[in-house]
Amino acid sequence: MARNLSENDLKPVAGGGLLDRRLLLKSGLVLATAQSVSTSVGADEVDPSDPPWQRKTGGPFTTYGTPSPFEKYVIRNIGGNRTPAGDGVSWTPLEDLEGIITPSGLHFERHHDGVPAIDPALHRLVIHGLVRQPLEFTVESLLRYPMQSRFLFIECGGNSNAGWHEEPIQRPVGAFHGLVSCSEWTGVPLAILLNEAGIDAGASWVIAEGADAGLLNVSLPLSKLVDDAMVALYQNGERIRPENGYPLRLIVPGWEGITSVKWLRRLHVTDTPSMTRNETAKYTELLPSGKARMFTFVMDAKSLITSPSPGQKMYGADTYEIRGLAWSGRGRIAKVDVSADGGKSWAEAHLQDPVLPQCFTRFRMPWAWNGKPAVLKSRATDETGYVQPEREVLVKERGRDGYFHYNAIVSWAVDEDGEITHVYA
Numbered sequence: 001m002a003r004n005l006s007e008n009d010l011k012p013v014a015g016g017g018l019l020d021r022r023l024l025l026k027s028g029l030v031l032a033t034a035q036s037v038s039t040s041v042g043a044d045e046v047d048p049s050d051p052p053w054q055r056k057t058g059g060p061f062t063t064y065g066t067p068s069p070f071e072k073y074v075i076r077n078i079g080g081n082r083t084p085a086g087d088g089v090s091w092t093p094l095e096d097l098e099g100i101i102t103p104s105g106l107h108f109e110r111h112h113d114g115v116p117a118i119d120p121a122l123h124r125l126v127i128h129g130l131v132r133q134p135l136e137f138t139v140e141s142l143l144r145y146p147m148q149s150r151f152l153f154i155e156c157g158g159n160s161n162a163g164w165h166e167e168p169i170q171r172p173v174g175a176f177h178g179l180v181s182c183s184e185w186t187g188v189p190l191a192i193l194l195n196e197a198g199i200d201a202g203a204s205w206v207i208a209e210g211a212d213a214g215l216l217n218v219s220l221p222l223s224k225l226v227d228d229a230m231v232a233l234y235q236n237g238e239r240i241r242p243e244n245g246y247p248l249r250l251i252v253p254g255w256e257g258i259t260s261v262k263w264l265r266r267l268h269v270t271d272t273p274s275m276t277r278n279e280t281a282k283y284t285e286l287l288p289s290g291k292a293r294m295f296t297f298v299m300d301a302k303s304l305i306t307s308p309s310p311g312q313k314m315y316g317a318d319t320y321e322i323r324g325l326a327w328s329g330r331g332r333i334a335k336v337d338v339s340a341d342g343g344k345s346w347a348e349a350h351l352q353d354p355v356l357p358q359c360f361t362r363f364r365m366p367w368a369w370n371g372k373p374a375v376l377k378s379r380a381t382d383e384t385g386y387v388q389p390e391r392e393v394l395v396k397e398r399g400r401d402g403y404f405h406y407n408a409i410v411s412w413a414v415d416e417d418g419e420i421t422h423v424y425a
């Protein structure tokens with residue numbers, strides 16, 4: 001299992017067999033062991049046992065690539081469509097992905113009224129209200145403005161809400177926590193456009209409205225939009241996919257997904273929020289006291305172990321790499337602690353570069369599993385010092401009538417057969 005490593009290197013740093021994260025940077029720690037081969041066939045020799053793809057010229061060039069047919073099971077999980085039609089979600093299969101970028105075709109979806117088929121030549125973005133000069137932009141004109149790119153997660157405020165259930169639900173991690181994805185978004189800083197329209201002195205809010213049939217709209221504080229919002233036109237290098245807002249969407253870094261209005265067509269500058277259905281009846285949380293939390297915009301720090309996770313299987317006592325994702329709407333992830341003994345002891349995971357604000361951070365932790373039952377947990381701390389809470393603490397603070405902003409520590413139980421289940425521990 002380990003070459004060049006001393007016995008001391010392999011001494012667990014916490015209960016349940018967690019190893020020092022720095023081991024991942026040393027050579028010698030062999031995780032899943034490869035099978036050794038005895039044959040030695042030269043490169044230009046034809047071996048009758050060669051697979052068919054090695055015996056003739058391969059397939060043609062393609063104008064737009066698609067994943068291997070062997071990966072056809074890596075798909076978004078479509079959540080039961082609610083009434084009215086077009087109101088629903090599809091989840092990102094987080095357990096099947098690596099690194100920090102979500103492929104555009106697997107970015108989660110949340111539509112309130114379906115995906116509009118917008119002709120970019122006819123689409124307009126209007127900025128009006130408390131401005132010196134109302135403006136109307138075509139997509140063509142927006143493409144000529146100075147742009148910026150940022151790697152940012154978008155997370156629905158309702159992500160992980162099954163965590164409020166009395167009993168832990170058993171689903172793959174993506175079908176539970178997959179209303180979060182991370183892309184490189186490129187577009188025009190909103191401050192440039194607002195500045196061009198000239199904001200009146202008394203302005204403090206902006207109503208952002210989409211061009212879907214339901215004209216989804218939300219009220220946003222002007223200060224945040226001036227600070228770091230953008231009108232995005234590109235996602236992971238190509239124009240935004242229809243599902244994610246083509247031809248353009250608002251991106252509000254670190255805030256709940258509903259604020260990143262897709263198919264953006266109007267920014268109405270005002271001095272008061274509009275208090276529409278989507279910010280009062282919904283996206284507002286009732287507390288145990290009977291009072292409600294409103295405008296809970298920021299997404300608090302959160303983390304998940306994506307491997308091993310429910311639906312996957314461990315193959316006996318061996319050394320494994322625990323892998324996961326962490327993110328915070330308040331800035332960068334400062335550290336992720338991992339426990340293999342249900343939270344009795346913790347060790348710090350390795351954070352893979354880059355570690356960017358309001359972006360997925362990939363963490364890794366070497367683990368010598370002894371084949372006995374274990375409970376895995378991860379706990380994120382962000383650069384503001386905010387620590388992801390245990391479930392008990394979150395439920396105590398927010399009660400059980402909540403629906404949004406569930407960010408408690410997640411626990412996976414590993415049994416002797418290597419089966420993994422979701423537990424409250």
Ligand SMILES: Nc1nc2c(c(=O)[nH]1)N[C@H]1C(S)=C(S)[C@@H](COP(=O)(O)O)O[C@H]1N2
Nearest residue numbers: 108109110111112156210216244257258262
């Ligand atoms: N116009 C419009 N914008 C919208 C929505 C919508 O239904 N219509 N859904 C919102 C919600 S609730 C979320 S979580 C995000 C989801 O973005 P995505 O579908 O690109 O993942 O878009 C937001 N913007």
Ligand SMILES: [Mo]
Nearest residue numbers: 156157257258
């Ligand atoms: Mo959402």
